[in-house]
Amino acid sequence: MKLQHYKFSVAPMMDWTDRHCRVFHRLLSRRALLYTEMVTTGAVIHGDRKRLLGFDKSEHPVALQLGGSEPGDLATSARIGEDFGYDEVNLNVGCPSDRVKDGRFGACLMAEPGLVAACVAAMKGAVRIPVTVKCRIGIDDQDPEVALDVLARAVVAAGADALIVHARKAWLNGLSPKENRDVPPLDYDRVYRLKAALPQVPIIINGGVPSIEAAKQHLAHVDGVMLGRAAYQEPWRLLAVDPELFGEAPPHASMKDALAALEPYIARELAGGTRLHAITRHLVGAYHAVPGARAFRRHLAEHGVRPDAGIAVLREAVAMVEERAAPVAAYA
Structure with missing residues (x-):
């Protein structure tokens, strides 16, 4: 996938970015890269795949986000996603919920960079489409300066095509998933420093970005910006993506x-x-x-x-x- 495709994306959000949401968002921007909600490897392998993975052809480019920590299962799930026609497969290393933590995937994997790298390598070996990782800058008492660097270098060495970084820590003990979206302070500069350290790797920033104007400011430092709640709660903002970020007319004028x-x-x-x-x-x-x-x-x-x-x-x-x-x- 070309670097331009990473320039702007709408974040994967549980209970929000389902196939109906994505079709709507595509009518507001031709260029935005869209993501599914996170789907666990167990659901992909054993569940109703048509219901879980089916999508409208108008959604392209669209990426599948997977949750899991077993390399073989992730490889199988990635291959299934590719067969369904997804343009990218993304590994969730950022979700802080208790359910995710108990299943040994999501943000808790920040503590196991070697395992995450093994997962990426297995996925890369199974598909031809890009494999990306979405993570935090760290968890709990980790030093983000060290933790993010170690994880990033591990997954890049394993073949990850891009890294999406939610620019705040996840506190797995003591904060709810909702609190984890707001309470830990944002540290955009940490993501900028990661990009400076890895100039050849596409780095996408995520977390608290309120507008397309703010996205343009981030693009002076990183390769791409991912909007989450602002895109969902105020979808009219997406009408500005194509003209403001790509110099093209939006799909619809209003x-x-x-x-x-x-x-x-x-x-x-x-x-x-x-x-x-x-x-x-x-x-x-x-x-x-x-x-x-x-x-x-x-x-x-x-x-x-x-x-x-x-x-x-x-x-x-x-x-x-x-x-x-x-x-x-x-x-x-």
Whole structure:
């Protein structure tokens, strides 16, 4: 995968970046690299693969994030992901939840760089697509100056194509996963120093990036920026990605146009038995801070959950919003 593909991405987020969310985000940016929610190797190998891994062809480029720590299982899962058509496979070494820790994957693997390297090597040996790693700058009492360097050099030596670094520690003891997203201080400079130390390795920064303007500032120091909550909670920001970061027109000139373009997908999904709310729950931030946004959210919340809810519910909600005349400029 070319370096340009790493320039901007939307973070993998549990319960959020499912296939419906990704189709919506793709209508806002052609260029953003999209990620699945983390899927465990056990689920990939033994679960309903079509349900867990199936995605719409419009989502490309799209990456599969895996959770696991057994090299053989990760190799098998990576190969399955490649066969499904994913453009990249990513190893999660950053999630701090207790469930992940108990399963010996996620952020706790920061303490086992040799194992992470073995996992990367096994995945690289199994697929032709890029293999990347998403990690923290450290965990618990680790010194980030040492821990991040050791992990990064180990996975790069094992063949990792890029490293995505959430620029804060994960505290595995004493903080909840939610607290781990905010409480440990961000240290962007640590990620910048990693890039300076590894100039030939694509380094992508993640964590607390609030806007596309902030992303542009980070790109002066690293190869790519990954947006998480800002992209999900205020998806209108993605309309600025292509013009601001790539010098190209967005897929649609306004959020209203993007939501209209989503209708054929919604119709196909409804015909296949998907409930409208499964899709529209990802749209509630579409008009954040725009007149009528509250009415838009309320209408989707009240009517989108009905068993018989159809596209008309979304159209009615959109009609309650005063669309900005120049949304891309305003949202940039």
